[in-house]
Amino acid sequence: MSDKLTHECGVALIRLLKPLSYYQEKYGSPLWGFTKLFLLMEKQHNRGQDGAGVACVKLGMPVGEPFMFRERSVEPNPLDKIFKTLLAQYDEQVRAGTVHPEFPETVKRAFPFGGELLMGHLRYSTSGGYSMLSCHPYFRRSPWPTRNLALCGNFNLTNTTELNASLTAMGQHPIFATDTQAILEKIGFSLDEEHQELYRQLRAQGLPGDEISQRISRELDLGRVFTRSAEGWDGGYTVCGLIGNGDAFVARDPSGIRPCFFFKNDEVVAFASERAPLMTVFDLEAPQVSELKPGHVMVVKNDGALSETRFAAPLPRAECTFERIYFSRGNDIDIYRERKALGARLLDQVVAAIDHDWERSVVSYIPNTAEVAYYGLMSALRERRRTEVKDEILAASRSGALDEALLDKLILSNWPRTEKVVSKDIKLRTFIGQENLRNQLATHVYDITYGAVAPGDTLVCVDDSIVRGTTLRKSILRILQRLHPRKIVIVSTAPQIRYPDCYGIDMSQLGKFIAFEAAVELIKERGGFGGLLQEVYDLCRAEVARAAGAGQPGTNHVKKIYAPFTPEEISAKIAQLVSPPANGWDGQIEIIFQTVENLHAAVQQHTGDWYFTGDYPTAGGYRVVNQAYLNFYEKTEARAY
Structure with a gap:
């Protein structure tokens, strides 16, 4: 993806099952x-570089000893910063004699992260800014171990305002910061209720305080806690939590929008946002x-027992x-195959774009995430040419x-050609992660292999996706022109x-999407559609107002913006919009997009395609798309949720 997007946090949770x-x-x-x-x-x-955080719970710590710890960073390379800092602390404790690695009980007593229950988070800031206040894990403290909560996740909720309102209705004073804060307080409230119910029951039995605490820890039902907490949530999420008594939970949204994987053996239970890291780190098939x-929510009790509870209707x-x-x-082997299939599915469009002129066509990719799809496309091109x-x-x-002459011509020439045409300065890309600086320096992020194209x-x-078209317009197409090709096909x-x-x-x-910009330009060019923008605005405004009262947003009216045009017409307009000044180059630019049908054929098990089709999996999505159009029409930069 040549355009920078902030997206998709990553989570990891480990529960050691042995001392x-x-x-x-x-x-x-x-x-x-x-270390794991x-x-x-x-x-x-890859899932987050704006911040990182880790948390740890130590099981069975004596009264008076700390048992729950957290470390976070929003500095450059935050993951390295955290672990280097903690390992330096560990090494210093070893040198000072307070920790003896051959005696693990000293590690558990002295080193904050020498515990059995560990959780980590990698953050991309979709909301809440870049400060430490927005960095996971969030922490809710209490002198009762079973009321301590550390929380992190990969999620966005569409109805944070409503969740905060429900907290206010309970009598709380929530901080209207992020959806993470709202989730923390919702779970914390349910955790407090569960704790209090158990406490009252056990106290009524006349049990002593230390036994009450132990019984609460054993009987605490995190499946029930999460079910109560998640009622009314709308969005995509994987949420991980640690409780001070050593319980843990991991939950996934009812549509499966956000990913989560796990494995268990007799030594460890581990969760992660992706399957391949678990396979690599633990040497698994x-x-x-x-x-x-x-x-569903999976709960690991402090005795290591693993259970699963369905918390929401499917x-x-x-x-x-x-x-x-x-x-x-x-x-991940499935993702690798799917990305190759995505590239291969572009075959017919690419062959048409080069007009079957194999000998005078060079195929490359825009680094680095499009590389596998490029391999798939090249395989399909070669197979077509062999046929x-x-x-x-x-x-x-x-x-x-x-x-013999004809054989030489057919076999030795006129085959698809490949070159490494575009390269990227990774360090510069990292340095200019902030969007305003990035736009100023975008032309220096990419460079070309001069002479690779005649x-x-x-x-x-090949690019994996085109969102805003900013990098195409300000960087990539400008430098590709320097090669003086007859035609550039993205x-x-x-x-x-x-x-x-x-x-x-x-x-x-919405107004930042190059496809939406192209559709609006086409509407303006074709005067007959002049009232369409206002019509959609009126429909969206009525829909948002109705949805706010009824709680049932229903129709994506923004689809009307695209309805008058074919995908090819919008692609052609996109090509015009992203084309930089010629600067002496008189070639042609063409933009090709995957079809939705071919996307589904290549990626059969993942059907979430609302950004392409406008068909959202939850009610909140329809509210967001209509609000996004209102923001565009009213020229406000606000987020739509």
């Missing part, structure tokens, strides 16, 4: 679990890793397609025209992104 001495004896380190947490997070660093069911599955196209790491060559040889043989060639570049493995996302990706401002 630290077991891992010291078997693996040579009492920090085996701590770091590796799980490092293998998911794919069948050993399970997917957390949508609408909804149609709508796993985020962008996970497969772009966000998740491509070393053509075979047919030509057979035809020439039948007509008696087959000779004047007169058609240059085909190929997106994703369909046109037409509608906002509100479940994890920061794509809520």
Whole structure:
């Protein structure tokens, strides 16, 4: 994806099922679990670089000793910063003699993260800014272990305002900051209620205080707590929580929008946002890793028992397609195959764009996430060309025209050509993560291999998706012109992104989508549609007002903006909008997008496609898309949720 998006946080949770001495004896380190947490997070660093945080609970700590810890950072390279800081603290304790690694009980007593229950979070800031106040895990403290809560997640909720209102109705004074804060308080309230119910029952039995505390810890039902808390949530989420007594939970939204995987053996239970990191870190095969069911919460009790509870009625599955196209790491075998299939499905459009001129066409990709799709496209192109060559040889043989010269021509030339045309300065990209600086320096992020394309060639570049078109317009197309190709074809493995996302990706401002911009320009050019923009505004305003009262948003009126035009017409207009000044180059620019039908054929198990089709999996999505249009029409930069 050449446009920068903030998106998709990553989570990791580890529960050691043996005492630290077991891992010291078997693996040579009492920090085996701590190291695995770091590796799980490092293998998911693609999911968040704006901040990182870790939390730990130590089981069975004596009264008076701390048992729950947290460390966070929003500095550059926050994951490295956290673990280097903590390991430096550990090494200093070893040198000082307060920690003796061969005696794990000293590690547990002295090192804050020498515990059995560990949780980590990698953050992209879709809301709440970049400050430490918005960095997970969030923490809710209490002198009762069973009322301490550390929370992190990969989520966006569409109805945070309503959740805060429900907290206010309970008598609370919520801080209207982020959906994370609202979720923390909702779960915290239900946790307090569960605790108080158990406390009153046990106190009525005349039990002493220490036994009451132990019984509450054993009988605390986190499945019930989460079910109460999540009532009315609308959005996509994977939520992880640690309780001070050593219980833990991981929950996934009823539509399965956000991903979550786990595995368990006799040593450890581990959860992560992606399957491949679990396989790599714990040396597993794919069948050993399970997917957390949508609408279910998994609870690990402080004795290691694992249970599963359905907390919400099932909804149609709508796993985020962008996970497969772009966000998740491509070393998961299913994702790898799907990305190759996405590239291969573009075959007919690409062949038409190069007009079957194999010899004067060069195919490349825009680094780096489009690389696998590029391989899929190249495989399909070569297979197509082999079929053509075979047919030509057979035809020439039948007509008696087959000779050595023709064979040489057919076999040795006129095949798809590939080059590494575009490269990216990763350090510069990281440095200019803030959008305003990024736009100023965008032309320096990418560079080209001079001489890789001959004047007169058609240059085909595969990208995984085109959102705003900003980088195409300000950087990529400008530098590709320097190669003086006859034609530049930009190929997106994703369909046109037409509608906002509100479940994890920061794509809520409708006016910034290049497909929407193109449709609006077409409406303005064709005067007959002059009243359409106002008509849609009136419909959206009425829908948002109705939805606010009824709680049932229903229709995506923004679809009317696209309805008068074919996808090809919008693609052609996009090509015009992203074309930079010619600067002496008189070639042609064409933009090709994947079709929705081919997307579904390539990615069959993940059906969440609302950003392409406008068909949202939850009621809140329809409210968001209509509000996004109101914001566009009223020229406000506000987020739509």
